Amino acid sequence: MKNFKTILAAHAVVLAALACPLANASLINNGDGSFTDTSTGYRWQTLSQYDGKDYAAILGILPTGYHVASEAELATLTASASANPANFASDALAMGAGPGAYMIWGFYGDGSLYAWKSDFDEMWNTNAAPLPGGYTTANGWLAWDYSIGTGYSLPGLSVFAVNTTTSVPEPATLATFGIGLVGLAMRRRTVRSKSRAV
Structure with a gap:
């Protein structure tokens, strides 16, 4: 005994x-066009599904149960997918950005905001989309300079769409x-x- x-x-x-x-x-790609954030149980649409579409077009094709992430919901995702350049490749693949991606970015909120993460950033970045953008690296290289709004579509620009209905x-x-x-x-x-x- x-x-x-x-x-x-x-x-x-x-x-x-x-x-x-x-x-x-961690982020787990579900293989069905979505990935799961294991810390919250939220299901997110992979970014590649909405690549290059404008915000209004994206709203028209979101699956039932999904909505464009709020700032608070995006904060939970950015906490799980920390902007450590060493982890960028695995997070980008889980999010559906594809192999060789050097940046993931998408709309959130009402379409006037976007967030991005790249393979050289130490943090997630956000910016009000209608404002002229511009980002330079620490050594002074211009990484990108976009001025976008809800009617714009750019290669690689997607949306952070989430389904917050969680199970155990x-x-x-x-x-x-x-x-x-x-x-x-x-x-x-x-x-x-x-x-x-x-």
Whole structure:
């Protein structure tokens, strides 16, 4: 009995340890034109679906349940996809930007704002779209200079479209299921040992 409890406790520790890395925030491409932010459970449309379309055209083709992300919703995404240049390639692929992309950007809010992240930035950037844009790197190179509005369409410009209807995240479900099994097994052993003692 003592060995069984030791083995059971070891399994519980292993289950808890396995659930921890799964709970870290990351972006997972779902393969169906969307990706999931594991920290919030939000589903986002991949950027490539709306590449080069203007804001009004995008609004007309958003799937049911999706809307253009608000500033607060975009903040949750930018927290999960930190602007670490070393992680840019994997985040860009998960977001549907395609291999070799050096920048991801899209509208959010009412279409007067856009956000971008590039393979050399240390942070996400936002700008009011109707204002003349311009971004220079630390060494003075002009990275881009766009002045856009809701009627504009540019190559690579997309939209951050999100579905905030969430279900129970899988890692939490697995951990809860594992803990429940451990509890049932221990309860069964306790009841069995008490009935033998009588």
